[in-house]
Amino acid sequence: MDFYDTRVIKSVSTAIILDNGEIREISNNFSSGAAVRVLSGGTWGFVSQDNPENLNEALASARKLAEAARDRSHRAQIKLAPVEKPTLRNLPQVVENPRDISIQDKVKLLVELEKEARSDGIKSTSIIYSESLTTVSYSSSEGLDCEYTLNRMGFAVSAVAMSEGMYQIGRESRFGVSGFEIFKKHDAFGLARKAASTAIELLSAKTPKGGTYPVILDQELAGVFIHEAVGHAVEADHVMEGNSILAGKIGEQIASPLITAYDDPSLHEFGYYPFDDEGAESKRTTLIRDGVLKSYLHSRETAGIFGGESRNSRAQGYTRPVIRMSNTFIGDGETKFDEMLSELKDGIYLKGSRGGQVNPGEGVFQFNAERGYMVRNGELTTPLRDVSLSGHTLEILNNVVAVGNDREMNSGRCGKAGQLVPVSDGSPHLLVRRAMVGGAG
Template sequence: MSEVGFYDVRMIDGTSTSIILDNGNIEEISVNYSKGCGARALCGGSWGFTTAEGEFDLKATIDSASELAAQMNSISPKDEVKLKPVEKPVIKNIPIAKIDPADVPIEEKVQLLKDIEDHAKMDGVSSTSAVYSEASVKVHYISSEGIDCEYSLIRTGFAISAVATENGSYQVGRESRFGVCGFELFEKNDALALARSAGETAVELLEAEQAKGGTLPVILDPELAGVFAHEAVGHASEADLVLEGSSILADRLGEQIASPLVNIIDDPTLHEYGYYPFDSEGVMSSKTTIIKEGVLNSYLHSRETAQALGGTPGNSRAQGYSEPVVRMSNTYIDNGDSNFDEMLEEIGNGMYLTGSRGGQVNTGEGIFQFNAEKGYLIENGEVTRLLRDVSLSGKTLEILNNVALVGNDLKMHSGRCGKGGQLAPVSDGSPHISITKALVGGV
């Protein structure tokens, strides 16, 4: 039986609190404690992976993962997996919570959430819901290569939704803010004003015109352009998908795949929701320029994919004790030097799309479809009528090449990204961008 050449362990100790309100009623108040570890072992070309919860025996967990790897390697040998060599991470500049949420009484959190929800209620709004979440986690990583490092982080956030209904149709307004910070999140953001905005959006959209589809020039706001950067470009740049043959960006490194105005970056060192000081393989976080002046510059890598394709690791992430997979962190289109007024003047007639209501992407075929929260007609260089149920779809590479202007008003938005059955905190963002032509649909 072959010997195990490498192992690593992530030990996690965490506490999370969640409060959910539905129409002013407390649906849930939950406090969860988690303690455990995930261990990997590599034997030849086979990985063994095991988890343990609660109090665990570290040596027994490593042995269990090692036995699995050795068994798999003897039963079904594969080509040897090699890992890109890495240095021990230097832990620095970790975000510090100014107000530890654990020091704020649960009654105060519930009352704040009720106030937030109240501000979303107005004439026309039929239902509201609000969520508060906080999580503190300590991550300790060790490996057979002698890396031993740890960090602690606190994440806090809230979301508010309002639904407006009229004559059988309904519209939703939603606002949220999540950050790598403590309860000071509510000092940095006017949660009550955001809640009011969610309610107003829902009511306004009931009165909005139905969008008419077609191919036309569009301006995307920072939120929707950020979703495009994350979903259509970021996922396609994840090197595990590239190796699987599930990415439109495979074999295109060094190619001009976008307008020279486009720079797309993934940066886990930013103090945004996707921050981490080192990834789930103990690799120090660093900024990756995915697209540089329109040229595909780099994929996002784990140690295994970085060795296979040539690149820099640091984007391997896991939810809790799960097995690490290649993931984004804080992904954004970098600032250009245009502004919104220039874009309106340049477009003349088209559409302005704002906000996001999700969508879908096929990274292998390079096609996508996103739903905007709002649309506005642009007529003679002026933003005019509000439109509802607007979608944006097309081919990723065509849209990238059709970018005509990039604004200088980069803004980030936070959320959670799903991949491989795991959720990870991320942020995405962009300045306003202008696209010469895109397929816009009315639902």
């Protein structure tokens, strides 16, 4: 046995769902478990269990699995990049502890939120509330021993408008590593009204004619682009597997010199963690600087292969850790939004995200925007719906001709290897010289 580590995770969570003002679900969940890894030669053995008490038994099982696999097929020795004991500093502060607030008061607040979302023309609403308190304890055969406790919480509001048999939806959500103050911090009532007004506005919006246009991407859509199209391509396991358009491009100009992008788990956003699931302290990684690819995202294993630093090994609960993003974003530029509109002159402004798909190996993507506007002579005109952005990652990156000074972050959960982890992504507004825009269907 060359190396082993253990993670013990204990979590308590609460979820509330309101459907059209009626309580559909209130749930409290308690979970505890452990994950154990053993490295023997070039092979990992992994065991997870619901009972965190019998770690020695789990360690023995993981060792047997690793040694049996090693004996069946010989693999090259795995060299893990070193990590130092993490220092826990600048931890997020909870101002209003959600566990000090009764379920009745939480439901009352959500009912008030639902009333704000139910304006004229809104046919149905949904409010989701979630909170969790999780403690992660990590130890390794190298003597690392560290622990943190983190509060995550947030809410989502959906409003559906209907006219002449057609439905449109507006959504707003905020999730973070704060306490109950998140509702005031983000003006939850204003967001509920915004979800409703978006749904109603989309009813009368037009679908654009597909084609190539100059476009402005808002902070949310540009953030989704940097996460999906770039972030997954810089995950070093994808690079190793030959499934990244950015393989072998470290040090090369891959984007407009205006683009600088980061992944930063130390930011107090939804993707925050004090140390990753291999005990590596959270620090900022510069992915792209002035258009040049500077780094991949690493686990200890891939950092040992490529060089670089390990700080992005993450797992959902007590599953196997894999390389994941945290808070991924494009840094601010200098252009104001109204200057960007003037420079665009005639084109399309795309706002929000409704998902999409990306192939990091081929570098092609297609994202659905929540909505958009035609831009005529630098002015926002016709509202648009069912609108998508598609193209090639490197072409879009190189076609960025202005970067805004107004970065915003958006939160969500990212799926990979059958696991979901909290992430945030963000960007300022981006002006792209030419991009494929089409109906999102």
